[in-house]
Amino acid sequence: MKNLNTLKLVTAVALAMGFGGAQAATAFPASMTASVSVASSCTLTGGAPFAFSPYTSGQQVHSYATSTVTANCSNMTAYSVGIDRGAYLSAAAGFPGFRALSTGAPGQALGYEIRALNQGGQQWGDGGHTINFAAYAGTGSGAAQVIPAVGIIFGGQAATSGNYNDQVTVTLTY
Numbered sequence: 001m002k003n004l005n006t007l008k009l010v011t012a013v014a015l016a017m018g019f020g021g022a023q024a025a026t027a028f029p030a031s032m033t034a035s036v037s038v039a040s041s042c043t044l045t046g047g048a049p050f051a052f053s054p055y056t057s058g059q060q061v062h063s064y065a066t067s068t069v070t071a072n073c074s075n076m077t078a079y080s081v082g083i084d085r086g087a088y089l090s091a092a093a094g095f096p097g098f099r100a101l102s103t104g105a106p107g108q109a110l111g112y113e114i115r116a117l118n119q120g121g122q123q124w125g126d127g128g129h130t131i132n133f134a135a136y137a138g139t140g141s142g143a144a145q146v147i148p149a150v151g152i153i154f155g156g157q158a159a160t161s162g163n164y165n166d167q168v169t170v171t172l173t174y
Helices: 002-016
Strands: 042-046 063-073 078-083 099-102 109-116 136-139 144-153 170-173
Touching: 042 170, 063 078, 063 136, 136 144
Parallel strands: none
Antiparallel strands: 042 063, 063 144, 078 136, 078 170, 099 109, 109 144
16 A cells, blocks of 8 residues: 555656646747838928918008918828919019919019918928929928918008909929
């Protein structure tokens, strides 16, 4: 009986130490990868038209109007927003090379500017393609970013009566 108990004890110790007939399986490491490509994207929305107060021929004070442009670019995407020269490059006396509001008739133009308020009120252009002023530069956050703008009709311009307008093209590049 003593031998049988001893044999059971030796067998239990051997199995516990891994000396039994069955051996543990060896695990070999394997790896898996996961990846995704995130494309940059941007959208652009224009705001309300610049609505200037009535202008009086020769008035000495500038006339101002505001609007906005909204850029929505994916996070950390660099972008620029340019505004072209518009339909009329200024022939207004004293303001050559600036944008112009016009009735469409020769010589009937009022020189004006568009300035980006977010960039220290600098003249807003398209980086030199059609009007040599800087485009607005920004970095996307993944949320809509409103870019306020101010339009300025220069004081001191002679103008005939009529309805003056201009249309500019706003372009977002990223």
